[in-house]
Amino acid sequence: MKQLLFTILIGCNSILQAQLQSGPMLGYADFQEVAIWLQTDGPAEVQIEYFPKNNTTEKHYTASVTTQKIDGYTATLIADEVKPSTAYEYKIAVKGDWIDLPYPLTFKTQEHWQYRKDPPAFSFLAGSCVYINDSLTDRPGKPYGQSTEIFKNMNKEEAEFMLWLGDNTYYREVDWNTRSGMLYRNTQTRSEKDLQPLLAKMHHYAIWDDHDYGPNNSDLSFWNKETSKEVFSLFWANPSYGIAGVPGIASKFTWNDIDFFLLDNRYNRSVNERKTGERSILGKEQLKWLKNALASSQAPYKFVAMGGQFLNDAGVYESYTNYGFDKERQDIIDFIYAENIEGVIFIDGDRHHTELSKLSSEGKPTIWDITVSPLTSGAHMSDEINGLRVPETYVGEQNYAQITVSGPRKNRLVTVKIKDKKGKIIWTQELKK
Numbered sequence: 001m002k003q004l005l006f007t008i009l010i011g012c013n014s015i016l017q018a019q020l021q022s023g024p025m026l027g028y029a030d031f032q033e034v035a036i037w038l039q040t041d042g043p044a045e046v047q048i049e050y051f052p053k054n055n056t057t058e059k060h061y062t063a064s065v066t067t068q069k070i071d072g073y074t075a076t077l078i079a080d081e082v083k084p085s086t087a088y089e090y091k092i093a094v095k096g097d098w099i100d101l102p103y104p105l106t107f108k109t110q111e112h113w114q115y116r117k118d119p120p121a122f123s124f125l126a127g128s129c130v131y132i133n134d135s136l137t138d139r140p141g142k143p144y145g146q147s148t149e150i151f152k153n154m155n156k157e158e159a160e161f162m163l164w165l166g167d168n169t170y171y172r173e174v175d176w177n178t179r180s181g182m183l184y185r186n187t188q189t190r191s192e193k194d195l196q197p198l199l200a201k202m203h204h205y206a207i208w209d210d211h212d213y214g215p216n217n218s219d220l221s222f223w224n225k226e227t228s229k230e231v232f233s234l235f236w237a238n239p240s241y242g243i244a245g246v247p248g249i250a251s252k253f254t255w256n257d258i259d260f261f262l263l264d265n266r267y268n269r270s271v272n273e274r275k276t277g278e279r280s281i282l283g284k285e286q287l288k289w290l291k292n293a294l295a296s297s298q299a300p301y302k303f304v305a306m307g308g309q310f311l312n313d314a315g316v317y318e319s320y321t322n323y324g325f326d327k328e329r330q331d332i333i334d335f336i337y338a339e340n341i342e343g344v345i346f347i348d349g350d351r352h353h354t355e356l357s358k359l360s361s362e363g364k365p366t367i368w369d370i371t372v373s374p375l376t377s378g379a380h381m382s383d384e385i386n387g388l389r390v391p392e393t394y395v396g397e398q399n400y401a402q403i404t405v406s407g408p409r410k411n412r413l414v415t416v417k418i419k420d421k422k423g424k425i426i427w428t429q430e431l432k433k
Contacts, residue, residue: 018044018067020099022190024092025199027076027237028253029161031084031110034203035237036062039190040073040094048077050090053106072183074234084112103197110255119257121406125154125202127399128165128209128307128349129374132189137172144170144378146421148194150398151375153423155198157402160255162202164236165349165372166209166265166307176214177224182231186212190235206236207262208249209307209350210318217318219269220283229267238262246285252293257412258405259299261290263306272323279324281308287328291335294344300412300433301343301405310346311357311369314384318350337364342433345414347401349373352380354395354418356429357388368431370416372401393418395426 018040027035036048047064051057062077082088087108092099113119133145154162169189175181190199212232214222222228232249233241240251248267253260268283282290294302304310309319310329316322320329336344346369357369369388373379381396398421407413414431 018042018073018095020092020094021073021187022196023199024048024105025237026107026161026201026203028205028239029107029110029203030239030253031112032080032082034079034082034088034107034109035076036079036090036107037074037076037235037237038092039075039187040067042073043067043069044073044095046075046077047093048079048090049093050079050082050088050107053087053089070179071234072187072231076237079107082109084109101200103200105200107203113256118408119412121404122256123157123159123402123404124161124163124255125157125159126163126165126347126370126401126403127154127372127375129167129211129352129377130189131167131170131374131377132192134172134188137174146374146376146378146398148192148376150400150421151192151194151198153419153421154400155201156423159202159402162198162204163260163303163305163347164204164206165305165347166207167211167349167373167377168206168208170211170377171214176222176228179227179231182228183234186231186235204236205238205251205253205260205262206232207264207305207307208232208266210266213266217272218266219271220267221271222266225267244289246283246289248283248286250286250289254299256405257299257409259293259297259302261293261302261304263290263304265307270323270325272318280328281320281325282328287332290332294336294341295339297341299343300409301345301414301431302341304344304346306346306348308350309348309357309369309371311359311367311388312355312371312386313388314386316382316384333359333367336367337361341365344368345370345431347372352378352396353382354393354399354401355386356390356393356416357386358390359388366433370401370403372399372418374398375400390429393427393429397421399426 021039021041023038025037048062060081065075067073131145133143175185248264250264251262312319359367402417404415
């Protein structure tokens with residue numbers, strides 16, 4: 001830990017040879033472009049060589065980037081000479097030296113199935129709340145972070161990507177007021193040894209919630225949110241950070257025939273405790289974009305990812321039914337009904353427990369809400385009454401979701417499996433339109 005602090009706050013001694021601090025991590029993947037993220041432990045020129053699997057004669061290279069202290073020595077390298085439906089191997093050069101790692105470095109571009117066949121089946125993982133203990137800055141007493149064994153078992157899963165649902169790191173009091181603090185905390189979390197093989201195995205997309213945005217329960221009033229947004233973009237490799245003129249970290253991607261909407265529930269969020277003024281979690285522009293995007297989507301299922309619970313009607317903590325945000329929640333529901341938008345599935349974290357909620361009304365589209373939490377932070381059971389909870393889906397221990405989309409184009413099926421930290425299935429549910 002002393003070495004990590006030295007790296008982030010002081011800089012690497014020029015005599016030392018810079019090496020990988022964390023990563024590589026596969027970022028977004030499309031038909032003709034793939035992002036690969038990495039971090040060094042000091043300033044270094046980095047580059048990636050990639051080639052079709054089992055064909056080392058067709059070599060391609062990303063642009064060369066020099067990592068810098070101000071950016072936490074991070075780099076996102078773009079493989080932009082790829083072809084659709086193709087598997088690739090790659091190698092990483094740091095200061096001209098090839099890095100050897102004990103696991104494969106491969107990626108695959110998205111499959112070009114359109115007008116050719118049914119969309120392929122695929123799986124992805126999802127989870128939230130990653131707290132890695134730090135004796136230098138954590139509060140006294142029992143550590144809040146739990147075992148990181150869960151990452152080892154997630155790495156055993158066959159999945160195309162991981163969807164991080166916020167609180168992907170936990171800023172402490174010493175972190176959120178400075179760029180140095182934010183860089184330190186993200187580096188400390190991202191450097192977790194058990195996480196490294198998972199970062200390399202599949203692609204990764206992320207949203208944030210309060211703890212990787214700023215202080216607990218933070219909102220649009222957080223004075224340092226521009227720095228927070230910049231640091232978030234340094235440590236993830238999403239397709240965008242902000243979309244269609246909407247400020248914040250909202251984004252969107254499509255995997256095969258399924259659309260994923262990555263919402264920002266912090267940057268434009270009204271102050272929870274304020275007694276006057278408009279009440280909005282998303283803000284006018286993001287809400288407008290979401291409605292238009294859902295209405296125009298041709299996907300059989302639309303996953304809407306956000307930091308806090310959408311459907312839970314208990315009105316507790318930072319769910320959409322608390323602090324006067326229930327009107328915006330109902331506005332979204334009414335819009336889905338009015339436009340008859342089928343296959344909307346909200347997916348979120350935050351709550352330190354997992355549950356499946358379902359809103360079903362005769363003659364109207366069913367709306368689902370998958371809450372998945374926590375990965376390594378504290379877990380708990382509560383006695384709150386969520387009237388929309390599907391029976392036998394409440395989980396109060398470390399867990400993650402494996403979600404599979406399968407079936408022919410006109411009859412796709414979503415299957416949700418919640419698994420404990422050892423990879424054992426806790427429950428399975430099929431979400432049918």
